[in-house]
Amino acid sequence: MKVKVLLFADLREVAGQGELALELPEGSTVGGMLRAIEGIYPALAGRLPQVKVAVGRRLAGPEAVIRPGEEVALLPPVGGG
Amino acid sequence: MKVKVLLFADLREVAGQGELALELPEGSTVGGMLRAIEGIYPALAGRLPQVKVAVGRRLAGPEAVIRPGEEVALLPPVGGG
Amino acid sequence: MDQVELTRSPIDVGRVLSGISDPECGAQVLFLGTVRGVEDGERIEYLEYEAYEEMAREELFRLCQRLRARWPEIRKVAIVHRLGRVGVGEAAVLIALSAPHREGTFPALAYAVKELKETVPIWKKEVGEKGARWKPAK
């Protein structure tokens, strides 16, 4: 399945783009997606341990399954205010 | 000595005036002044136990001595804000 | 820098906030006390504030000193209190302070409001549909 992954802040700058277009097996988890990104985008790898993942605009743990069409985002440590 | 005593809020309304002009012996204390007021202005007497006294714009206890010319005020329970 | 004001005019919040701004301060907190339209089920018409003005100003400056003694990081403090008649919905008191960082500003603000109500010679007469009464701090 195709998964669109939104990038923000330093991740966006490091990747040089605001989103990644991934092709993942159906039933992939958040953890599986992160391992895939690590392989495909080595520039992002070092930052992934600090990143939280939102699926459908909600934080999701590594075991969470990504359903087709869901909006996925990588969130570096936030700092509003 | 002559002592001018400022009144506020309900004390002012009950007394029908914003200040009392007292004649007190030199060396009078705050406590002595309150007893004098109790005698001269019976309408105020019931309220005096809740009143604080300021001498020279500072709170003063019953033993404090009032010096000639000092500004004295009776402060009912405050309620700003 | 402490700004203390007793006024018979409406409180201009924007002006007070500008007054406490400081290039080294990232945190401003503000308390605005307004007149409620109903108290214990009674419709209120207005409040009437009276002060022992000279002493009230001095007590407000002393309150600022106590604030700074407990929270030395505070840079600017402004306290404005209305006198005379204040209508429902209008602001009767404003306390604002600024500091480089926010830690400490919230308890400092809570302390300032409590101390103002309990120690400053200002009195409030509540005028409602059932009559008028002087209301001490709870």
Next chain:
Amino acid sequence: MDQVELTRSPIDVGRVLSGISDPECGAQVLFLGTVRGVEDGERIEYLEYEAYEEMAREELFRLCQRLRARWPEIRKVAIVHRLGRVGVGEAAVLIALSAPHREGTFPALAYAVKELKETVPIWKKEVGEKGARWKPAK
């Protein structure tokens, strides 16, 4: 009633305060976070805020719900956050709330600011004389 806003325009404090006023509320508290001109000795030029806007709005509304669950006496909440470039001295965030009485409003405000900084997907790039860096919440 919760008002949540992400905006590229300067924050109008007066308008927000009007929005949280309520005839039953005697207490309004407000936090204004402004951009400091110096950080760790470095002169700052501006901050640049970026958000995952749709999620940030949803998180801000969830933050309002948590506030109301802990402090049910809160009547109105307003949270406004700037996006894009914000200059030194300008307000980057405003949080304001109203309640009938002041008790609870100070810790509620402190909680809201902390939660906003830690849970809402907004990022801040600090641009100073030594360069630019993304700054997570401390």
